[in-house]
Amino acid sequence: MPQLDVGGATLVYDDEGPRDSAEVPLVFVHGWTANRRRWDHQTAHFSARRRVVRLDLRGHGESTGAGARTIEEPARDVLALLDHIGVERCALVGHSMGGMIAQTIALAHPARVERMVLVGSIGRMTYSRGRGLLMAASMLVPYRLFVAANIRRAFAPGYPREEIRAHIRASAATPREVVMTLYGAMRAFDVLDRAGEISVPTLMVHGYHDVQLPVRQMLRMAGACPDAVVRILDAGHELPLEKPAELTSALDSFLTAKP
Secondary structure (H helix, E strand, O other), X not given: OOEEEEOXXXXXXXXXXXXXXXXXXXXXXXXXXXXXXXXXXXXXHHOOOOOEEEEOOOOOOOOOOOOOOOOHHHXXXXXXXXXXXXXXXXXXXXXXXXXXXXXXXXXHOHHHEEEEEEEOOOOEOOOOHHHHHHHHHHOOOOHHHHHHHHHHHOOOOOOOHHHHXXXXXXXXXXXXXXXXXXHHHHHHOEOHHXXXXXXXXXXXXXEOOOOOOOHHHHHHHHHHOOOEXXXXXXXXXXXXXXXXXXXXXXXXXXXXXXX
């Protein structure tokens, strides 16, 4: 398994697909408490014809390292990995917190990003009064219950309960310090007023039933982003798990469309 030591962390990553493809590499960044396996369906589809890179962010999955206090920190990790494997320019796909990382990279280093896809992600963390109260209450309970309360809300009604329980177990395996520190980093994330500066073609894919990051918040960002394409799917927040084939199809259409 390829690894990269950077900034006190060891990042585990996959680098698959043909190196001689005419298309830029496709880079996937997972969300909070997840890991690179979120992108299994997309990796299997796209790596047949183009280079595909995905990583476990520090402290997640098989990677080590302490939690980050700002979104800029994991963004630097992603850029360090791209430098390490010789990827100068890519199509960047991020889910949830991974989308925040993608936005940070696209705003600071637009030359590195040919296209960007934000999956269930927004430019500013804004909580309703109800969710704010829920989050405050959940932080007072044991760590596993805090994770469980958040993961259950991430899926649309009707998603298999046993699968949700499996994802709760996997997420709870992420160290508490990593989860809680990054939770603070996400709460502080705010680039909404800079959405108009995003200069790369951007696809925003969101779940209609997403209560973690409601679709209306994504639409607010899309209205300010000059090259945004919006797709709404019948799902919750966990699009890569709930609607993997539909998400792959949306990515395929966007990535193959002429700019």
